């Protein structure tokens with residue numbers, strides 16, 4: 342039966358700092374009827390990504406800002422309930438990459454909508470985590486295309502216990518590198534070492550001088566810095582780069598909640614001094630290679646070379662509180678919200 346109403350989270354006002362329930366509110370709206378070329382998706386899982394915070398700011402980045410009153414744009418995983426699009430039929434599982442929203446039902450025109458391989462081997466949800474740009478594909482292209490790891494090199498990863506960082510480190514291990522992670526809790530540090538095979542981890546919240554700590558753990562300096570954080574962590578890493586280091590600029594979560602311009606990097610000069618390269622990563626540049634990348638990621642999962650964690654919170658009404666966990670460091674691995682419809686899978 343076609344649903345009549347849709348609960349959705351929308352941007353009530355632009356947040357100052359970490360978004361709260363005053364900024365993002367829940368409302369009930371009608372489900373619109375479908376036009377030709379559209380599909381109606383029942384969302385099962387919402388992806389909680391740091392970049393969404395930037396879209397809430399009104400800044401122009403690689404994607405238009407979310408307007409006041411608009412639903413919160415997101416990547417979601419769901420099931421097609423009705424289709425007037427030639428490529429989709431009811432029952433298909435689909436992932437909408439940064440085109441759907443934090444809501445129960447989405448009407449989508451089929452653009453950037455991917456049919457999920459549903460062969461019973463993996464839950465469709467994996468297309469929002471390990472097989473998605475929100476987790477596996479970003480470190481895949483960031484590490485392999487921009488980092489270009491060589492066996493024996495030292496790789497440093499910031500936000501190492503997160504969705505992207507935890508996979509970036511393991512890919513560098515697969516390529517024979519020595520991998521050092523940065524994270525903000527001892528629990529996540531031991532997970533990275535004991536379960537994911539990182540060689541060393543620094544708890545950046547528990548050291549007096551991060552640059553010195555990196556120097557002692559990376560005596561041969563850092564060949565690849567995979568940066569998810571920016572700010573002071575980037576500055577500490579820059580003081581430790583090796584000649585011809587590659588810096589993968591994947592994200593800068595330390596500044597996403599800033600209300601004004603952020604300073605730095607103060608140690609920018611190190612890039613020149615070490616003939617280093619900084620490259621910005623945009624995973625959407627590799628869409629035509631996603632299937633091939635996922636084939637290799639599947640191989641690593643099946644051979645036990647790659648492990649991952651999904652951090653799942655239940656209920657659309659808990660989404661805003663869950664989202665804050667990205668900025669307090671409370672998540673371990675890929676943060677998702679499971680909606681009520683997912684129980685029927």
Ligand SMILES: NC(=O)c1ccc[n+]([C@@H]2O[C@H](COP(=O)([O-])OP(=O)(O)OC[C@H]3O[C@@H](n4cnc5c(N)ncnc54)[C@H](OP(=O)(O)O)[C@@H]3O)[C@@H](O)[C@H]2O)c1
Pocket residue numbers: 389390391392474475476479500501502503504505506523524525526529569570574590591592593594595596622623624625666667668669670671672673674675676
């Ligand atoms: N370029 C692309 O195409 C692309 C695609 C996806 C994601 N990204 C970027 O990748 C980065 C990681 O995203 P994710 O989804 O994997 O998130 P995540 O790493 O799973 O979660 C964020 C983590 O960042 C750390 N963190 C938060 N605030 C911090 C701060 N002020 N200083 C230091 N660490 C902080 C926390 O871990 P600790 O407890 O360890 O501090 C937190 O758990 C983000 O910058 C995101 O924008 C880029």
